[in-house]
Amino acid sequence: MKIKFISYLIYYFIRLINLTYRYEFVGLDNKKKARAYHPKGAFVFAIWHQNLIPGILAHGDEQYTMIISESKDGEIVAVTCEKLGHKPSRGSSTRGGKKALIEMVKNVKSGIPGALTVDGPKGPAYVVKPGVIELARLAQCAILPMSPYTDRFWVIKKSWDQFRIPKPFSRVVIALGEPFFIDDSITKEKFDLVALEIAKRLHEGEEIAKSHFKT
Template sequence: MSKGSFPKWCLLNLAPPAAAFVIRMLGRLMRLETVGGEVPRSFVERGEYPILAFWHDQLLLMVLGYTGPGSKILISASKDGELIARVMHRFGMGAVRGSSNRGGRAAFRELVALGKESVDLVVTPDGPKGPRHQVKDGVVQLARLTGRGVVPMAFACSRGHRFASWDRFLLPYPFCRGVFAFGPPLYHAEGESVEQFRARIQEAMKENLERAESRLTSYGLSAV
């Protein structure tokens, strides 16, 4: 192993198990609950598979909020994406690698093909580089071509740190209260334009995040 490759090897092989450990410990040290959990359960009961959509800044704990029968998450082809993919693998989630500026078309074709398989599809509609909390056309076209329902998923917590990144990535603090929320599925309607469907998903994502934040408010807490 060359001198320059050793740090990279350490990063790719030691960081993922450490990150997975942190995620699991955070889950055990937080007071977590779920709003709208009947939505993903209904898909399991019907033997159907949704497209789960959540904002990029909420990525860290989402593996604790949904434990369906299997999933494939779209992750960028960057070095950071490789780390995330390895962490997700430790929670039983597969990865489809690609983004708008690197391997995006091939990744999208793979997702469409997976739409015929018995796996959930998971996307961050504003990733990998934003704009923050703005739905791009990828999830719209994926739902249109596969016929699957888009299920908004959100996470909010009472205490945590927001990083100075484009998405203001959220790191929850131990011992805080956290809420996962699921919204009703959205299906592409016959004759509906891409922009009309995108606007519906955008509004549903907004409402679902507010649903999670409202649960915190009911406890006299505010979301980070």
């Protein structure tokens, strides 16, 4: 009961603060490319964990599927995401991960785009884990790097990734990078190279987003 109460408070806070944000997208053609790769238009967003809030809120009423931890904190996030219209798959790298991945693959194959915090849930920050690559391989969908940035945000300094919360009335720029198309025959040896390239494009995307505040 307490978890649901907290979830509702967070949900209404997020909905309220989101009304004040001004979103701008860079690279929407890359989203079209990613959709075109899948027969039902699905793909999976790759995003750093610290940018989770603008990453979830920037897409209006579009529904996404995502893996969320089975912990108590994860329950709060899951209920909040469900209230926002998304479809959580419960699990993590330490508990229930395989079940959650299978469920998420099923959702993506059905046409629901996915979103993964590629360095989550516990880091290390800015290190892409193989889950997003495996998801794209199994679902035969593209990986679309997403780099949100705002110049006005709170930072939770005690968090492992310096989690960011955009301040009210912020301008949020969402940079979408060139998509990755993962072949079903990709070898485990190439996973590390792809992970490094995803990280590179996420960092490049943030620099592109930042540059829009200088013009």
